[in-house]
Amino acid sequence: MGQHTVLVANRGEVALRIQRACRLLGHRVVQVYSEADRDSLPVKMADQAVCIGKAASNMSYLNPIAILGAAKLTGAEAIHPGYGFLSERAEFADQVRAEGLVFVGPSGKSISLMGEKSVARDMAKKAGVPTVPGSPGLLNDLDHARSIAKEIGYPVLLKATAGVGGRGMRVVDSEAMLAKAYQEASTEAELAFGDRGLYMEKYLRDPRHIEVQVLSDGHTTITLGERDCSAQRRRQKIIEEGPSPGIPESMRAPLLDAARSLAQSIHYENAGTVEFIVSGSDFYFMEMNTRIQVEHPVTEVLTGVDLVAEQLEIAFGKRLSGAEKNIPARGHALECRINAEDPAENFRPSPGCLTSVHFPAGPWVRVDSHCFPGYVVPPFYDSMIAKLIVWGRDRHEAIRRAYQALSEVRMEGIKTNVDFLKTLLMDPAFQAGQMHTQYVEREMLTA
Numbered sequence: 001m002g003q004h005t006v007l008v009a010n011r012g013e014v015a016l017r018i019q020r021a022c023r024l025l026g027h028r029v030v031q032v033y034s035e036a037d038r039d040s041l042p043v044k045m046a047d048q049a050v051c052i053g054k055a056a057s058n059m060s061y062l063n064p065i066a067i068l069g070a071a072k073l074t075g076a077e078a079i080h081p082g083y084g085f086l087s088e089r090a091e092f093a094d095q096v097r098a099e100g101l102v103f104v105g106p107s108g109k110s111i112s113l114m115g116e117k118s119v120a121r122d123m124a125k126k127a128g129v130p131t132v133p134g135s136p137g138l139l140n141d142l143d144h145a146r147s148i149a150k151e152i153g154y155p156v157l158l159k160a161t162a163g164v165g166g167r168g169m170r171v172v173d174s175e176a177m178l179a180k181a182y183q184e185a186s187t188e189a190e191l192a193f194g195d196r197g198l199y200m201e202k203y204l205r206d207p208r209h210i211e212v213q214v215l216s217d218g219h220t221t222i223t224l225g226e227r228d229c230s231a232q233r234r235r236q237k238i239i240e241e242g243p244s245p246g247i248p249e250s251m252r253a254p255l256l257d258a259a260r261s262l263a264q265s266i267h268y269e270n271a272g273t274v275e276f277i278v279s280g281s282d283f284y285f286m287e288m289n290t291r292i293q294v295e296h297p298v299t300e301v302l303t304g305v306d307l308v309a310e311q312l313e314i315a316f317g318k319r320l321s322g323a324e325k326n327i328p329a330r331g332h333a334l335e336c337r338i339n340a341e342d343p344a345e346n347f348r349p350s351p352g353c354l355t356s357v358h359f360p361a362g363p364w365v366r367v368d369s370h371c372f373p374g375y376v377v378p379p380f381y382d383s384m385i386a387k388l389i390v391w392g393r394d395r396h397e398a399i400r401r402a403y404q405a406l407s408e409v410r411m412e413g414i415k416t417n418v419d420f421l422k423t424l425l426m427d428p429a430f431q432a433g434q435m436h437t438q439y440v441e442r443e444m445l446t447a
């Protein structure tokens with residue numbers, strides 16, 4: 001136990017979340033920050049803070065040299081990357097380790113295997129995990145794309161192999177649209193991710209997004225149940241919950257086993273999430289996120305496991321007992337992502353000064369946020385500024401508790417999606433547990 005110095009290479013709510021786990025384990029915290037985050041809560045709360053550059057991410061949170069320099073300067077022994085930023089850059093994980101430091105995450109090899117999504121699909125298939133019908137590996141060219149689309153049938157989805165954050169995807173309804181879509185998708189992928197590689201999947205109609213949390217030490221993999229993230233807008237998650245209200249009980253064990261098989265097959269180490277797409281009575285592997293996820297508190301609340309503390313302990317050499325193959329969920333949990341954005345203006349980001357803020361509390365209510373009265377939400381980063389997580393004995397109770405907690409939120413000075421979240425919780429399809437990934441956009445946001 002304890003007494004290491006851990007550098008937090010992230011910002012916002014997840015930086016605070018990592019700091020909490022560090023302190024719980026008795027570690028010293030070094031927080032790096034950009035000029036835009038000088039007055040932020042993670043900086044105030046850390047044992048030591050180091051400015052690593054300008055506001056723009058690529059001048060600070062995406063700059064490995066600045067971060068490794070800060071680690072050297074402060075005597076940090078480990079680096080936790082959080083989510084986003086450098087968390088899924090294999091070279092960064094390798095660099096950190098080459099400096100003799102601990103990277104709180106999987107090996108560079110695992111990150112690069114799973115980060116190239118077309119390769120991940122092939123690995124999943126090899127591990128006996130079902131994948132969506134589509135291209136083996138990357139598409140070579142337009143002719144290749146055409147022949148695979150013909151084989152699997154339209155509509156198809158062109159996906160950037162390096163895609164993240166719900167970006168780099170294009171639905172193609174018919175062969176007539178394929179050439180243009182192929183051209184545009186590869187150009188966009190090149191611009192956004194520096195990699196024009198595309199792969200193809202059958203585009204599934206109104207599926208659910210269900211993912212499995214795993215913890216692995218390179219030998220033993222345990223699963224910690226599933227999360228349902230079907231409430232999405234533009235392929236980005238809005239509300240996540242567990243257990244999933246949308247899968248038959250008979251699907252749960254095979255789903256958990258599939259996630260475990262994939263993690264085992266690559267000797268995965270640390271926390272990870274295997275994402276699946278579920279259509280009717282079938283589930284298919286979609287991708288693996290080789291990091292802590294935004295929605296990890298859902299699982300923490302359901303299982304009682306502190307996932308970030310586990311990440312640190314595994315990184316410092318702890319072995320999992322493996323006595324329990326799956327840690328069961330108790331009751332029901334929901335997470336609502338509170339964003340600085342204006343639903344009336346097509347969810348345009350709404351940075352600025354949060355003149356006043358009050359968060360809910362009470363039984364089984366958790367708020368993860370770096371906000372405080374007078375905090376200025378910078379325009380440079382993700383618009384998510386708080387997460388509300390609640391627990392209930394059953395789904396109905398959890399939904400009611402979430403609604404009530406959202407009603408207590410007061411945020412002035414900027415626009416937020418809080419009222420939209422309340423509308424979503426009250427939506428009949430949501431209440432009936434019938435959410436699918438297209439529902440919000442098609443049924444709630446088109447007039």
Ligand code: ADP
Pocket residue numbers: 083084085164165166236237289292293294295382384
């Ligand atoms: P999760 O399930 O954890 O939400 P996402 O794929 O939605 O997974 O992304 C997680 C985080 O990664 C986002 O909240 C965002 O901060 C970050 N992110 C998304 N897209 C990018 C990108 N293109 N570059 C860097 N970070 C990104």
Ligand code: ADP
Pocket residue numbers: 132157163164165166167201202203204205207209232235275277286287437
């Ligand atoms: P990212 O790396 O950006 O998170 P994913 O592959 O996880 O990309 O897909 C993000 C979202 O896109 C999914 O949650 C789902 O809503 C949608 N999606 C992905 N693949 C398909 C598919 N084959 N059919 C229908 N929807 C899909």
Ligand code: MG
Pocket residue numbers: 275287
């Ligand atoms: Mg995903």
